[in-house]
Amino acid sequence: MPSPSPRAVLFSPSPLPVAPSASAAPDSLVAALRAAGCVFAEAEAELILAAAPTPDHVTGMVERRVRGLPLELVVGWAEFSGRRITVAPGVFVPRRRTEFLVTQALAQAPDAAVVVDLCCGSGAVGVALTAGLGTAELHAADIDPAAVRCARRNVADVGGLVHAGDLFEALPGTVRGRVDILAANVPYVPSDEIGLLPAEARDHEPRVALDGGADGLDVLRRVAAGAPDWLAPGGCLLMETTRRQAPAAAEAFTGAGLRTRLAVSEEEYAHVVIGVRP
Template structure:
């Protein structure tokens, strides 16, 4: 949007930086571009300084080169989750049947649609606000978004036929949620952040379910914290899956893929 006023960018950058915005220059440019009057800009800046996520203010986030809508209260896609997309794509063949659990805004689902051209793709989330947001982002792709808990809302006929299950499930230990930046812990749904006492409560359920929903030779791909790899690996092995850890130091990201053996 073209602006018809001349905001003081330097002053705006200083104010954002003082509020703790690490990328103050970039944020200033985005906020200026999103407004067409001093009043509108001032209102957005006041809300950003008060701690609202930039993506919720703008109404969108960029993920894997695509702009996706992000509604207030919905989990904001993180750049590090690009590793999850890469890891999932690396283990998946052509014309795959893919389900994205804990889809949030649907950003990962959109990226998978672009990378994999799957035969069938669906998304699931337990948060109604996330489901509504994901449906908007995926409507043009014809991807259904189911509302429910993990595998529960999927058609029973899909059991044992999925080639890929992706899950960016919550993995922050409950006690650590209070230590997260305010823009996350105060403005994103707790169900998207809190992974239980050790951060693996939801991922244990994902692993247990995936063993029955994956086709032989199919894969599960999840995102975790670096220090959770050994514990989750043991969970996956116990579920009859064969895990592989993938790391990207530049992104500060860790993902795990786990294969259902073809003979099981």
């Protein structure tokens, strides 16, 4: 199978699901979305109609979508692991391929009691992990104040806490050495490839959530280096990367003393590096 383009790898959200409705969206609404290049115009129209507080809001929502605002930000939520995750302007929109990281984490540590979601954005990964485990002590963290505000709205539903700060500096000392699952969906786009991203990501998501430095692995290396101090014995670290970056990412995990393997979903173009503390 040929390698996907950078755009497919770095930004490949799936269309939001639409519940069947008795009435179709007006043709004019669908036509406006289709003219703006929305591939799933009918589905998007149904979602906008369902999300609009009143009929008067529909026009403004369609105009924002036509101007290029991601659909998730127009309707205010994204689907992730079967749940509706609140999203807000200036916050990274969770990608459906990251669900693969969640399934890998749950398979690796099905009895995890303490979960940490670093670079949490909306908190989608931490929420999905905690819901999948049934019960867990969840701590999420992000350096971006907008992400922290958004994540708190989502994480509250599963009884978790959200902390503001730079990576491990944000976490309470009480979880040091106790973390069973450390998920870190770090920024991993190389700095000089930010311009290759679709406008939905490039223009509407914070650069701090996208830019991973010269080779895209600056933050990944920092997390890998610090993770052993926070993981419980047998605890696991999981981070998403790309096919091209995977060897160097795995090397960073191994260099930190973790037992390392790579999990790949060709269907989702997903590559997750997994490290386990001995």
